[in-house]
Amino acid sequence: MKFSTALSPHVQPVNSVTRVMFEVIIALVPGVIALFWFFGWGVLINVVLAVITALMAESLILLVRGRPVWVSLKDLSAVVTAVLLAISLPAIAPWWVTVTGILFAIVIAKHLYGGLGYNPFNPAMVGYVFLLVSFPLPMTSWPAMTGLGTMTLNFQDIAQLILFERIPENADYDALTMATPLDALKTQLSLQKSVLEAQSGAVFGYLAGKGWEWVSLAYLLGGLWLMVRKIINWHIPAGLILGISVISGICYLIDAQIYAPPMFHLFAGATMLGAFFIATDPVTAATTVKGRLIYGMMIGVLVYIIRVWGGYPDAVAFSVLLANLAAPALDYFTKPRVFGHRA
Amino acid sequence: MLNLARFHGGLHLPNNKDLSNQAPLRQASIPKKLVYPLMQRPGVSVDPKVQVGDRVLRGQVIAYSDHPLATPVHAASSGIIEAIEERLIPHPSGMADVCIVIATDGKDESLVTQGVADFSSQDPAAIRSAIKNAGIVGLGGAAFPTAIKLNPGPQRKLDTLLLNGAECEPYITCDDCLMQNQPESVLVGAQILLHSLHIERCIVAIEDHMTRAYARLTQAVAALNDPRIIVVQVPAIYPTGGEKQLIKVVTGKETPSGGIPADIGVLCVNVGTASAVYDAVCNGKPLTERVITITGRGVKEPQNRYVRIGTPISELIEQCGGYTEHVERLIMGGPMMGFALPDDEIAVVKATNCILAGTAADINTGKQAMPCIRCGDCAKACPVDLLPQQLYWHSRAGNLDKCKEFSLFDCIECGCCEVVCPSHIPLVQYYRSAKSKVIAKAKEAEKASVAKRRHDMHLERKAKEQAEKAERARLKKEALAKVKQANAEKEGVTQ
Numbered sequence: 001m002k003f004s005t006a007l008s009p010h011v012q013p014v015n016s017v018t019r020v021m022f023e024v025i026i027a028l029v030p031g032v033i034a035l036f037w038f039f040g041w042g043v044l045i046n047v048v049l050a051v052i053t054a055l056m057a058e059s060l061i062l063l064v065r066g067r068p069v070w071v072s073l074k075d076l077s078a079v080v081t082a083v084l085l086a087i088s089l090p091a092i093a094p095w096w097v098t099v100t101g102i103l104f105a106i107v108i109a110k111h112l113y114g115g116l117g118y119n120p121f122n123p124a125m126v127g128y129v130f131l132l133v134s135f136p137l138p139m140t141s142w143p144a145m146t147g148l149g150t151m152t153l154n155f156q157d158i159a160q161l162i163l164f165e166r167i168p169e170n171a172d173y174d175a176l177t178m179a180t181p182l183d184a185l186k187t188q189l190s191l192q193k194s195v196l197e198a199q200s201g202a203v204f205g206y207l208a209g210k211g212w213e214w215v216s217l218a219y220l221l222g223g224l225w226l227m228v229r230k231i232i233n234w235h236i237p238a239g240l241i242l243g244i245s246v247i248s249g250i251c252y253l254i255d256a257q258i259y260a261p262p263m264f265h266l267f268a269g270a271t272m273l274g275a276f277f278i279a280t281d282p283v284t285a286a287t288t289v290k291g292r293l294i295y296g297m298m299i300g301v302l303v304y305i306i307r308v309w310g311g312y313p314d315a316v317a318f319s320v321l322l323a324n325l326a327a328p329a330l331d332y333f334t335k336p337r338v339f340g341h342r343a
Numbered sequence: 344m345l346n347l348a349r350f351h352g353g354l355h356l357p358n359n360k361d362l363s364n365q366a367p368l369r370q371a372s373i374p375k376k377l378v379y380p381l382m383q384r385p386g387v388s389v390d391p392k393v394q395v396g397d398r399v400l401r402g403q404v405i406a407y408s409d410h411p412l413a414t415p416v417h418a419a420s421s422g423i424i425e426a427i428e429e430r431l432i433p434h435p436s437g438m439a440d441v442c443i444v445i446a447t448d449g450k451d452e453s454l455v456t457q458g459v460a461d462f463s464s465q466d467p468a469a470i471r472s473a474i475k476n477a478g479i480v481g482l483g484g485a486a487f488p489t490a491i492k493l494n495p496g497p498q499r500k501l502d503t504l505l506l507n508g509a510e511c512e513p514y515i516t517c518d519d520c521l522m523q524n525q526p527e528s529v530l531v532g533a534q535i536l537l538h539s540l541h542i543e544r545c546i547v548a549i550e551d552h553m554t555r556a557y558a559r560l561t562q563a564v565a566a567l568n569d570p571r572i573i574v575v576q577v578p579a580i581y582p583t584g585g586e587k588q589l590i591k592v593v594t595g596k597e598t599p600s601g602g603i604p605a606d607i608g609v610l611c612v613n614v615g616t617a618s619a620v621y622d623a624v625c626n627g628k629p630l631t632e633r634v635i636t637i638t639g640r641g642v643k644e645p646q647n648r649y650v651r652i653g654t655p656i657s658e659l660i661e662q663c664g665g666y667t668e669h670v671e672r673l674i675m676g677g678p679m680m681g682f683a684l685p686d687d688e689i690a691v692v693k694a695t696n697c698i699l700a701g702t703a704a705d706i707n708t709g710k711q712a713m714p715c716i717r718c719g720d721c722a723k724a725c726p727v728d729l730l731p732q733q734l735y736w737h738s739r740a741g742n743l744d745k746c747k748e749f750s751l752f753d754c755i756e757c758g759c760c761e762v763v764c765p766s767h768i769p770l771v772q773y774y775r776s777a778k779s780k781v782i783a784k785a786k787e788a789e790k791a792s793v794a795k796r797r798h799d800m801h802l803e804r805k806a807k808e809q810a811e812k813a814e815r816a817r818l819k820k821e822a823l824a825k826v827k828q829a830n831a832e833k834e835g836v837t838q
Binding site for chain 1: 350435600673686701705715719722723726728729750758762764767769
């Protein structure tokens with residue numbers, strides 16, 4: 001009897017890119033729910049808008065590049081990029097902000113560099129930074145948190161705000177928005193207030209910002225789930241958390257008046273999202289064990305430096321992109337000792 | 344008790360061993376034909392010592408050569424040499440080569456041979472030659488001549504004999520089965536090896552799920568009352584049965600890259616090989632049969648059998664109830680490192696430990712490869728601590744120097760990286776191809792340097808010839824000038 005042949009190993013693969021991406025999306029659900037809880041329908045509208053735009057952009061660019069569309073589309077990487085970017089945007093950002101950000105991320109940052117696996121920079125973060133430097137106003141206008149604002153917006157109000165930039169009757173734009181805790185801290189410190197004084201403000205909670213700390217905890221939960229599922233390794237998140245804790249701890253010990261405690265920096269802004277979902281993007285991160293630890297620490301330290309001494313309130317996107325640049329060198333200098341070789 | 348170390352990476356694979364290790368070990372019947380390829384390893388072929396039409400007996404040498412790495416081939420049953428012709432041989436490339444074909448006569452007449460009653464009175468050199476004459480090679484899969492392994496040279500001081508019974512590949516249970524059924528022959532084989540190597544320590548390593556084999560072996564050790572031999576169970580992590588991995592687990596020592604275990608004082612031998620040594624030395628029986636696992640969901644009655652070397656696989660499958668309707672691929676060896684066969688008329692060889700008939704449900708039938716996402720799962724799984732993903736980029740780009748820098752040749756092709764790869768990239772194929780390119784390039788460079796030397800010498804010779812010619816011309820000119828002068832002087836005198 002004749003048989004067809006193939007080369008070893010003959011064992012079926014145990015994993016797939018689609019599964020990896022799908023698990024990441026699942027792990028983002030708690031974070032999205034928390035954001036939705038505190039910031040309302042805009043969060044979900046942004047996510048849906050981003051995913052649809054990303055899938056269309058990915059399909060079109062694949063057609064232009066002459067690549068099979070379905071094979072790449074079903075790896076779900078475009079969906080992950082879309083969700084990550086969408087949840088980084090203010091929940092009332094006009095539709096064109098989301099759409100241009102996604103187009104920039106998918107077309108320029110991902111496919112012009114060769115598509116999945118070849119892009120040196122995290123596409124979602126390139127998209128984010130592109131939006132932040134191009135449209136600073138809508139990118140920094142976060143809606144007032146449910147319960148903190150002067151008025152509550154329903155689905156229709158928010159949809160109109162996002163799709164037609166139509167502000168609800170008897171409301172003005174300023175009343176709808178509110179400073180994020182990182183913004184508030186920066187402003188208060190620049191007014192020569194102490195950290196403690198600043199933190200007595202309405203936007204602050206137990207660990208960091210009111211609401212935001214729960215969002216961060218939800219991301220942390222999702223991240224731990226990804227570790228349990230062996231989708232991500234502990235090295236990058238641990239490095240990042242360690243990096244930000246150590247530098248913020250040192251500064252806090254030096255002067256607690258002007259430097260916020262480590263707990264604040266861990267649970268404010270995008271620290272947790274960055275640690276578990278952004279910095280862990282395998283394509284653009286370092287790949288060796290030591291390299292990943294250093295990579296994570298680098299991002300942690302950079303986030304702190306930019307937050308405290310830089311011009312922007314948060315800095316995960318900038319820090320990740322800077323560390324992306326260093327990833328190949330980190331890999332090169334942290335090669336493990338091969339079995340049977342001398343140390 | 345031994346402190347066990349562990350190696351980096353490895354995989355917990357579904358072992359599927361219950362398929363074949365539940366049935367009793369039986370003797371396979373004499374096949375109608377026996378087929379023996381003359382090629383034993385790349386570049387090592389033996390010459391037929393029989394002609395078509397000759398009658399041969401079981402145990403008779405039918406092929407041999409003087410090559411140091413060659414081992415004699417013995418007929419596994421009596422019969423007539425039917426042909427010496429090209430046939431498909433078990434080789435990853437599916438190549439054909441000259442084979443001796445015996446039409447068996449069913450009488451199974453043997454040459455009369457005798458072993459030695461007391462091996463401890465034998466000289467190590469005599470034991471080695473008995474092992475060589477019995478045609479014994481490593482039965483774990485590599486088929487390296489055992490007699491050569493037993494003589495690692497005076498500069499290497501051995502202290503430990505390691506019997507490898509850690510069958511780490513899924514499905515395979517032939518060693519497990521042998522240890523359960525004949526623990527004594529394995530252990531006496533070990534004693535013979537200890538004697539011939541002048542060492543005092545033997546560790547038999549088996550995987551921790553082999554509870555019956557462990558019980559039988561420890562009983563047999565107690566009965567032999569030999570304190571030199573200990574049996575240890577090692578965690579079942581693929582590829583713990585790899586020679587260098589097992590040595591690391593059991594002794595904590597790493598075989599240097601490019602070196603052999605004897606460099607760190609260890610000699611590692613498969614348990615089946617030890618049993619064959621026992622048969623050769625104590626019973627005078629050459630290696631003509633071995634235990635083979637016939638398994639997989641593509642065969643109706645998976646089991647282990649004593650199989651005569653040279654038996655065509657089709658006959659073995661028939662004795663195991665035939666194929667199931669879902670059979671998809673025929674593999675010689677395990678699912679991780681074995682190779683697929685194009686045809687079941689191919690015969691088993693000494694290195695064949697398993698015939699696996701896989702179905703589409705349990706083998707990889709070719710998944711679409713996606714781009715590498717640099718997840719690093721491959722590096723996590725690599726038992727050699729390589730960076731498979733970097734090696735992939737460099738071998739794909741044909742950057743052979745970089746491949747060497749990333750220790751390409753330390754790759755043991757175990758397949759762990761490929762099994763965990765979420766992008767389903769055929770990584771091992773890339774490494775194999777890069778390795779052969781590096782080797783081809785080295786050969787090319789060697790050839791070029793020989794040619795350059797030849798050319799340089801040719802130029803030198805030519806230059807020398809020219810110099811000699813010029814010298815001769817000069818001498819001739821001088822001589823002529825002298826003659827002319829003499830003539831002129833003469834003329835002057837006469838005027």
